Amino acid sequence: xxxxxxxxxxxxxxxxxxxxxxxxxxxxxxxxxxxxxxxxxxxxxxxxxxxxxxxxxxxxxxxxxxxxxxxxxxxxxxxxxxxxxxxxx
Amino acid sequence: xxxxxxxxxxxxxxxxxxxxxxxxxxxxxxxxxxxxxxxxxxxxxxxxxxxxxxxxxxxxxxxxxxxxxxxxxxxxxxxxxxxxxxxxxxxxxxxxxxxxxxxxxxxxxxxxxxxxxxxxxxxxxxxxxxxxxxxxxxxxxxxxxxxxxxxxxxxxxxxxxxxxxxxxxxxxxxxxxxxxxxxxxxxxxxxxxxxxxxxxxxxxxxxxxxxxxxxxxxxxxxxxxxxxxxxxxxxxxxxxxxxxxxxxxxxxxxxxxxxxxxxxxxxxxxxxxxxxxxxxxxxxxxxxxxxxxxxxxxxxxxxxxxxxxxxxxxxxxxxxxxxxxxxxxxxxxxxxxxxxxxxxxxxxxxxxxxxxxxxxxxxxxxxxxxxxxxxxxxxxxxxxxxxxxxxxxxxxxxxxxxxxxxxxxxxxxxxxxxxxxxxxxxxxxxxxxxxxxxxxxxxxxxxxxxxxxxxxxxxxxxxxxxxxxxxxxxxxxxxxxxxxxxxxxxxxxxxxxxxxxxxxxxxxxxxxxxxxxxxxxxxxxxxxxxxxxxxxxxxxxxxxxxxxxxxxxxxxxxxxxxxxxxxxxxxxxxxxxxxxxxxxxxxxxxxxxxxxxxxxxxxxxxxxxxxxxxxxxxxxxxxxxxxxxxxxxxxxxxxxxxxxxxxxxxxxxxxxxxxxxxxxxxxxxxxxxxxxxxxxxxxxxxxxxxx
Numbered sequence: 178x179x180x181x182x183x184x185x186x187x188x189x190x191x192x193x194x195x196x197x198x199x200x201x202x203x204x205x206x207x208x209x210x211x212x213x214x215x216x217x218x219x220x221x222x223x224x225x226x227x228x229x230x231x232x233x234x235x236x237x238x239x240x241x242x243x244x245x246x247x248x249x250x251x252x253x254x255x256x257x258x259x260x261x262x263x264x265x266x
Numbered sequence: 267x268x269x270x271x272x273x274x275x276x277x278x279x280x281x282x283x284x285x286x287x288x289x290x291x292x293x294x295x296x297x298x299x300x301x302x303x304x305x306x307x308x309x310x311x312x313x314x315x316x317x318x319x320x321x322x323x324x325x326x327x328x329x330x331x332x333x334x335x336x337x338x339x340x341x342x343x344x345x346x347x348x349x350x351x352x353x354x355x356x357x358x359x360x361x362x363x364x365x366x367x368x369x370x371x372x373x374x375x376x377x378x379x380x381x382x383x384x385x386x387x388x389x390x391x392x393x394x395x396x397x398x399x400x401x402x403x404x405x406x407x408x409x410x411x412x413x414x415x416x417x418x419x420x421x422x423x424x425x426x427x428x429x430x431x432x433x434x435x436x437x438x439x440x441x442x443x444x445x446x447x448x449x450x451x452x453x454x455x456x457x458x459x460x461x462x463x464x465x466x467x468x469x470x471x472x473x474x475x476x477x478x479x480x481x482x483x484x485x486x487x488x489x490x491x492x493x494x495x496x497x498x499x500x501x502x503x504x505x506x507x508x509x510x511x512x513x514x515x516x517x518x519x520x521x522x523x524x525x526x527x528x529x530x531x532x533x534x535x536x537x538x539x540x541x542x543x544x545x546x547x548x549x550x551x552x553x554x555x556x557x558x559x560x561x562x563x564x565x566x567x568x569x570x571x572x573x574x575x576x577x578x579x580x581x582x583x584x585x586x587x588x589x590x591x592x593x594x595x596x597x598x599x600x601x602x603x604x605x606x607x608x609x610x611x612x613x614x615x616x617x618x619x620x621x622x623x624x625x626x627x628x629x630x631x632x633x634x635x636x637x638x639x640x641x642x643x644x645x646x647x648x649x650x651x652x653x654x655x656x657x658x659x660x661x662x663x664x665x666x667x668x669x670x671x672x673x674x675x676x677x678x679x680x681x682x683x684x685x686x687x688x689x690x691x692x693x694x695x696x697x698x699x700x701x702x703x704x705x706x707x708x709x710x711x712x713x714x715x716x717x718x719x720x721x722x723x724x725x726x727x728x729x730x731x732x733x734x735x736x737x738x739x740x741x742x743x744x745x746x747x748x749x750x751x752x753x754x755x756x757x758x759x760x761x762x763x764x765x766x767x768x769x770x771x772x773x774x775x776x777x778x779x780x781x782x783x784x785x786x787x788x789x790x791x792x793x794x795x796x797x798x799x800x801x802x803x804x805x806x807x808x809x810x811x812x813x814x815x816x817x818x819x820x821x822x823x824x825x826x827x828x829x830x831x832x833x834x835x836x837x838x839x840x841x842x843x844x845x846x847x848x849x850x851x852x853x854x855x856x857x858x859x860x861x862x863x864x865x866x867x868x869x870x871x872x873x874x875x876x877x878x879x880x881x882x883x884x885x886x887x888x889x890x891x892x893x894x895x896x897x898x899x900x901x902x903x904x905x906x907x908x909x910x911x912x913x914x915x916x917x918x919x920x921x922x923x924x925x926x927x928x929x930x931x932x933x934x935x936x937x938x939x940x941x942x943x944x945x946x947x948x949x950x951x952x953x954x955x956x957x
Contacts, residue, residue, distance in 0.1 A: 188431050188469065195468040202463055218436045223460060223473050231463040255438045256453045256475070 178208045178242075185216040191224060198228055206238035215247050222252070225260050271368060273577070274315050278364050281308040285357050287643040289350050294646075297345050305353070306335040310514065312360060317485045321367035324360065327381060329508075330388050331356045336510045342393050352387050354647065359384055416482045419451065419506040421535050423515055426471035430498045437473070443491045448481025454531045458522040476524070478506060478533055506535045513538075580674065583633055590627050591821055591913035595932050597623060598911070602934030624911060627821055634674070638716050638725075639667020641676045645687055645714060652691045659698050659709040660691055666716035671723050675795055675815055679725070682788040686727050686811050687712065689785070694731030694809055704806070706730070718817070719895075722797075722839075725813040734803040736760050761801035765789040796928060798945045800895070814895060814945070824912030824931070826939060827890065828905035830879020833939040835912050835931055836901065840892045840944050844906055847887040861900065863891070871951045872902040876926070894944050899951050901942070914941060925950065 232239035313328035456474035504511040528536035604613035649662040695710030803809040824835035884904035928943035
């Protein structure tokens with residue numbers, strides 16, 4: 178499980194977050210705890226989409242956990258709720 | 267006119283000119299797929315940009331023309347001669363519609379009639395005549411049945427450009443603006459280009475969106491949502507029932523399987539597509555797949571090779587040239603100072619700087635250069651129209667269209683050329699019957715030829731018509747008091763009289779030419795570009811108008827000389843050689859102003875005498891041999907200093923009557939050097955030579 182200890186993730190964090198995800202992707206499943214995160218931007222969502230694609234490609238499990246309402250709203254506005262497991266891809 | 271509207275006019279004019287050229291080229295060389303595609307895109311661009319300004323008449327007309335072009339592009343309709351003619355008329359009509367829209371006027375009844383007639387013809391050319399209307403109505407019905415009055419279902423397609431994330435803008439925030447203007451009916455992210463985790467560059471954008479949006483707001487309001495990122499996205503906004511735009515979008519994003527994406531997500535516009543065909547497994551399938559793959563690779567390759575053009579205000583380039591000019595002058599001062607100080611290192615650095623400045627100067631000048639063919643192609647149509655009007659048969663050819671010339675010069679020379687071409691056809695070339703009776707081919711030949719020559723660009727207009735009526739011109743000039751009754755003129759001088767104001771020898775005044783108004787303006791326009799025009803004519807064989815234009819207008823490579831106390835510049839490209847005027851030549855001269863240069867007589871112009879200079883300060887005398895067109899003269903000067911990058915500065919009103927000088931320049935020492943106007947000096951010298 179990967180914990181994120183930040184309130185907000187955006188373009189300024191995307192490169193280091195990418196490195197963390199690559200590291201995490203070495204595990205058989207990628208579980209990310211979003212409990213502390215309240216805000217993300219499109220660069221982070223795009224990274225999640227990339228991770229989602231890679232997971233499907235290698236049949237790995239990828240789950241974003243503990244997504245709060247505020248964050249869910251951002252995923253909805255970006256039309257990317259499929260990343261939360263909703264069937265709208 | 268505001269800046270946006272000006273840009274729109276410029277762009278629309280470019281697109282229309284491009285359309286005209288493409289159509290005329292296809293008329294001559296046959297249909298080619300790429301040109302048809304480009305025609306469609308040009309009309310589509312006009313429609314889109316006109317829509318931004320709410321120019322409904324333009325949009326409505328362009329839409330129908332674009333529809334037909336789309337059918338042609340897809341090979342559903344054959345592009346015939348008649349259709350090309352209709353598209354040419356449509357181009358003219360669109361130009362008029364734009365003019366009217368920009369002037370905020372309404373269509374008069376005559377134009378409305380033309381509009382309706384053209385629309386009718388365009389629609390009839392669609393496959394099955396009215397079939398398009400029916401398809402469109404179907405699509406409209408699909409969309410419209412659930413809409414309130416005034417609401418439009420828009421389709422918005424947006425792709426983030428790679429650098430989008432670095433703009434600091436977040437597309438999520440931009441998307442939220444849609445809810446302020448209407449209702450997002452459907453939105454789907456386009457993920458096809460997002461790479462896998464190990465391949466992604468996380469600071470680059472790969473994402474796109476397809477959106478269906480219901481709103482009563484106009485196009486411009488919707489586009490305004492993207493106002494701050496308009497250069498950072500690829501954006502298409504159109505009505506969902508625009509069948510052709512949907513097809514164009516699907517074609518453009520074929521690599522994203524957009525058609526399937528729209529169908530899968532139940533976009534309204536996707537209803538125009540038939541259900542996806544079930545693949546038939548045949549032995550040919552792998553081959554077809556391979557071919558498709560090759561096509562894709564080829565397409566990608568082509569896309570990668572495409573350069574992009576950038577629209578820059580020409581005044582910015584002029585400013586850059588001015589700044590470079592000042593740097594050239596400043597550098598000349600450094601070179602001068604290095605000489606005074608005898609500082610070799612400084613001198614070397616200044617020389618390097620000088621070379622670099624020359625390269626920058628050439629580069630910037632090249633930005634202004636355009637191939638004349640792009641602009642001259644429009645004459646094909648004018649020649650065609652004029653010939654039809656005066657019932658003559660003309661074979662018109664453009665030679666040397668790839669020659670490059672300053673864009674501003676090309677634009678300014680366009681009207682004089684048009685006038686001269688009209689004259690050639692109207693008065694020069696005989697009617698087919700006359701030509702046959704004279705044993706000439708029925709069709710007259712008119713040629714527009716362009717080529718570089720000795721630092722100038724030459725444009726020749728040649729016809730094989732009856733030639734200029736020398737006697738009539740002279741008689742008319744005498745009758746009008748333009749020349750003295752007893753004046754003896756050479757053939758060239760007589761021909762040049764047609765440039766005098768108010769002299770026309772045409773027996774019939776037509777609406778094309780023959781009013782005697784124009785040739786004087788033609789000459790004035792050419793001279794304002796520091797150019798010259800000459801005429802040569804042979805009775806019964808035809809005439810040649812030769813225009814010479816300077817290659818550049820701002821900085822030239824000059825050759826610095828001194829005569830008496832003054833320094834002068836001779837344009838380097840006109841110089842053929844420099845020789846010392848030694849005792850051998852002086853003996854030959856024996857009081858005359860000629861020398862025998864390798865068995866040909868070379869007239870000399872003594873600069874010191876001509877410009878009333880003081881005594882020579884040099885021990886030797888030199889002759890600089892210059893050539894302009896077919897003529898050569900030797901300029902007798904005192905000192906030769908060598909090449910000099912010359913920034914041309916105008917001399918101002920006071921010196922405007924100083925013959926033989928075209929401008930001045932500032933030397934490194936701060937001194938002024940005068941730039942010779944070689945064509946003028948040559949003209950005066952040749953006039954002095956007895957016939």
